[in-house]
Amino acid sequence: MSKEFEIVREFEVDVPPEEVWEAVTTGTGGYLWPMDPPEPREGGQGPFGSTVTAWDPPHRYTNRSEDVGFPVQSVNQLDYTIEPRDEGRRAWVRYVHSGIFTDDWNNQYDGASKHTNFYLHTLCEYLTHFAPRPVTFAQLNGPASSATTQALAAVGHALGLADDAAAGTKASVRGPGGRTLDAVVDYRNPYFIGLRTDNALIRFFGRGHWGAPLGISVHDFAPDADAQVNESAWQDWLNGVFSRS
Incomplete structure (x- = not known):
């Protein structure tokens, strides 16, 4: 209706x-x-x-x-x-x-x-x-197995975030390829996680609450940023999270 x-x-x-x-x-x-x-x-x-x-x-x-x-x-x-x-x-x-x-x-x-x-x-x-720095944008979705209400918690664990790491917390997170990213957790609730590094905003969307796979967007402000590299790296990372879960 x-x-x-x-x-x-x-x-x-x-x-x-x-x-x-x-x-x-x-x-x-x-x-x-x-x-x-x-x-x-x-x-x-x-x-x-x-x-x-x-x-x-x-x-x-x-x-x-x-x-x-x-x-x-x-x-x-x-x-x-x-x-x-x-x-x-x-x-x-x-x-x-x-x-x-x-x-x-x-x-x-x-x-x-x-x-x-x-x-x-x-x-x-x-x-x-960041404004008005030029941006390189990438987005991707997880596999079908990430379309659950528990998916965002699995991502938080894979990043190495403590359960009580609320917005404003500084954290060293585990990113693609085993790299450690120094970040601020700028947003966190049961539906979304936002990370801010010196050069990027990385957003995690727990869309399993609405029947859709988990999504990631990367807003990269580094001068040498490459959208395809970011997309491929985070896609591999995300696929790995849900192949283990």
């Missing part, structure tokens, strides 16, 4: 509004996946076939899709309102994700809501620590 949804979040970040605007309208892959930037006008084409319905730099940006193409969603809208704080040194952001889910409403809403929290946290990490 089709039903509308709305997910609203508000937050502040220690960068000027112009930097938030740049991050959410250029689609570099700094905190999400790479995407085509919107045509800079109301009525222009937005990412993934959407239409720009509001364009007021650096204060308001909205895009809307009415033929999403997903079997469980028919309408999708993303709306950003950005206002200055502290004489323009900081920004206040109101983000609204809305639309229509056509099936499995509770599960879809729960997944979208929890993913929103993680994506917006990653946006703030990107703005605070």
